[in-house]
Amino acid sequence: MRHNDRMRSARHGVVRYPLIVVCACFAPVATALDGWRFGGHVKYQYTYTDYRADDLAALYGEDPAQDNSLDLRLKGDGRQAPWDFSAHYELLAVAGDSVATRRALGALGFGPDDRTRGLPDDRRQLFDLTHLLIDKERTAAESRLDRLAVGHTTARTTARFGRQAVSWGNGLVFQPLDFINPFSPFVIDKEYKSGIDMLFAQWIPSDRGDVQGIVVPRRDVMTHDLESSESTFAAKYRQRFASFSLELLAAQHYDEPLLGASLARSVGGAVWRLDASVAESKTAGATWLAVTNLDYSWVWAEKNYYGYIEYFHSGFGEADRANYANPNPALAARIARGELFTLARDYLAAGVQVELTPLVNVFASTVRNLNDASHVLQARVVYDWLQNVQAMAGINLPIGARGDEYGGIEVAPGAYSAAGRSAYARIAYYF
Secondary structure, eight states: OOHHHHHHHHHHHHHHHHHHHHHHHHHHHHHHOOSOEEEEEEEEEEEEEEOOTTBHHHHSSOSSEEEEEEEEEEEEEEEETTEEEEEEEEEEEEEEHHHHHHHHHHHTTSSOGGGTTOSOOOSSSSSOOEEEEEEOSSEEEEEEEEEEEEEEEOSSEEEEEEEEOOOOSOOSSOOSSOOSSOOOTTOSOOSOOOOEEEEEEEEEEETTEEEEEEEEEEEOTTTOOEEEEEEEEEEEEEEEOSSEEEEEEEEEETTEEEEEEEEEEEETTEEEEEEEEEEEETTTEEEEEEEEEEEEEEEETTEEEEEEEEEEEETTSOSSGGGTTSOOHHHHHHHHTTSOOOSSSEEEEEEEEEEEETTEEEEEEEEEETTTOOEEEEEEEEEEEETTEEEEEEEEEEEOOTTSTTTOEEEETTEEEOOOEEEEEEEEEEO
């Protein structure tokens, strides 16, 4: 048996036996609950991506690339006071040119070999709830439990253990305070965050405030052992006042202390927010992240509009675009963990939504790197076709000079890492 196979088998032995115990503990609670709600969705997306001739994806893969993805979610949620239980099953599949390209680039050292499938994994999670079904050159599919949690709620307290999702902070595009599992600024579907194994607790001492705490145990990706240095321990206090709300946060995150604060208030019919955090990085010292935004809804020409503008500062970002190909260790670690998705220090994001009819909405947004002037434009149309069917089509356009973040980063002589210009069509059925 190869070393990797032995490690994988050892990991399954370490992880799956506790999982059986947890499921055995959950089962009596789940079977005793009334008021079960069942549902889910099926989503299919076709994507067409065009690259420039000297992009890595064009040099080592198909250009243009055509890809297909499938997302099936089956969910069950039950409640009988004071208990609640949730279990969500996912079947995720990707097939096409980009799967093969990611594999080729990973083998050449232009990307991590263990993430070339483009699907979520449970390498760091407390429990391994993901099973790889298909792993071929151009196709990958997996089944997983994205939610599996049991909770206990009273008038003033909540405690929940298992795979779940928690969102902190007030960022619209960038999330300095949502450091556990934030969405990418460019993700299209924000309906569900990937679940994280954690213990969540909430205490509501008054009608105007609450205290929340989370413990996220993680495993070392090499040894698969639970490590406190890989885990997160965090607490957040929130208080609402007459004209604004305040949040204070403290955490030990990947063995580094982190403090944060958030303000939000109404300004002339709009809502203004400010989030800031400082982390004591072992390699970069005390480093700030901050985001401030303003959003507003209005009616014009008998149509409903919604718009926002947001500024983001990343102290971990590179000041010189020459360093994009080899970012500093603190930034590289956060990108690898999925906490940050940008390379530079300053960004401006803006977006608008127009309700053309009650069934048709148009969205347009941009993210601009203020340090090198490159940017990404995104536009999409969403049509609520039938009562349970939604159709969507859109484009993603990265724009910038070679060497800029969104224009293409030179990672080898005459070869650039760039996202490519893409168009997609998507259909979702809910049940």
